[in-house]
Ligand code: ATP
């Protein structure tokens with residue numbers, strides 16, 4: 382797939398995740414995608430109830446929202462959307478529904494690029510309405526230590542192999558960081574410095590996140 386030629390072409394990156402907490406892996410993925418694809422901005426979308434994660438395992442959405450705002454504060458191209466967090470409480474948010482709402486908001490003139498790590502893209506065919514999703518936005522799949530994108534071709538059967546053209550692979554410097562690891566370290570009282578931003582680190586310590594039971 383061709384990359385866009387000029388900055389300010391109105392293309393928008395969307396980075397979905399639970400961000401529990403946001404860390405340098407997320408930020409690097411978004412920034413590399415922004416620069417490589419000349420995205421006008423990247424919108425981080427903290428999930429309210431990701432279909433693949435049990436809600437009770439997640440920190441309260443407002444903490445995740447605050448940490449995502451704090452973590453992205455130093456990048457003028459980054460913003461955070463409450464579109465999923467503010468969805469009706471009975472709604473389970475699927476990416477296909479979120480992207481459809483963004484398309485309504487931004488109109489047909491804007492191209493949307495959904496940014497994921499290698500682990501997430503390899504699961505894509507299990508996502509609700511993934512074919513519709515791929516028709517509405519292109520995907521930028523970034524490398525992530527521990528997950529091989531060489532398996533990507535194999536996830537589509539021959540009937541759907543054309544969908545591969547909607548996914549671009551982007552090699553980025555590998556950061557073997559996960560939110561799971563940060564939560565585990567915080568729980569054990571180990572340092573989380575340099576895995577996330579210092580603001581997010583302070584927020585986690587101040588609010589004693591991941592130490593006590595769910596906030
Ligand atoms: P958890 O361990 O709780 O699953 P996580 O670190 O995987 O957290 P998510 O919020 O699940 O973070 O991921 C959001 C998106 O960011 C996904 O597309 C994921 O693949 C991507 N991502 C997360 N960490 C990295 C990383 N270190 N490098 C590249 N992409 C990443």
Ligand code: MG
Nearest residue numbers: 399500559560
């Ligand atoms: Mg994850």
